[in-house]
Amino acid sequence: MKTVLWATLTANGNYAQSGPENPPKKEALDDFFTQVKATGNFIVGRRTFEGMRGNGGPGPFADIDIVVVSKSATEIPGVTVVSSPEEALKYLEQKGHQTALISGGADIHNSFLGQDLVDEVIFNVAPVMEGRGLNLLIDKENYLYKHVQLLDCKPLGSGVVQLRYALDRAVS
Template sequence: MKTILWATLTANGNYARSSQRHPPRPEATADFAVHARQYGNFIVGRQTFLEFQENASRRPQSASLDGIDITVVSSSLTLPPGAPAQTAADPRAALALVRARGHQAALVVGGERIHRAFLAAGLVDEMIVVVTPSLEDEGRRIVLPSGERREATLIEHAPLDGGLIRLRYALGPSDTW
């Protein structure tokens, strides 16, 4: 199964944080929604899933996630019956659930913890990065396990509205320093 990590980063390489004062860029949200619809699913961590649920009413219709299979990686989240998602304890279990639902590829979104978990397990084949025209303080970054290195090959780049740029990379095998 192909696994694609999707992230929004600032121009200085940090995860683009959001707040009431600085909400997610609508162009990035729309790009995520396009990819989620393309793959029919996404895998997310608990915290990002809860934020998605909390902010659902503020998402534009063009970023609707209706009909998308959502898998939440969490060992502590209990979803009520009829919830719009399923849970998995770890990345491999999440991929097994996505595969069981008939998907050929999985989109992994969220933040540092979920991305690190998939990268550390060697489960990421491609990476889509949407770069926003902003800078942030130290922030958080996409990080591999200590001593690990992976080459990336650019397979697509596209400008998005609002000065954003989408970069898509194929990731090579893990190597050590």
């Protein structure tokens, strides 16, 4: 199964923190909906999912397989809850998906990256800089480098630039 990590970064490389004072750019959100529609699924952390859900209801994700990775939650109505990235991928593969979209939460992104479970990354770089922020890490302990191959680079509008890279995964 191909795995694609989708994230929005700031211009200074942090994992973008959205909020009332810094809402996500429409172009990045539109791209997320396009990616979700193409894959038919997405994997997200519990806190990020709760933030996305807002007032509840299926919204634009009515026919989408949503997998929430959580160490504490065991059941969330309308979605599948698993306790690990491997379980999330196994579930989507059993459902017949060819591609899994990893969509949210720095902890979820870092767990997939740290376990070498990502084939491709899509970074939407927003035209904002943060003083403090979270980082996406392939390893929390060491100074490792992972070479990537640029697949595509395109402007999405409003100053958002999308970078798409392929990652070489270790063969197990």
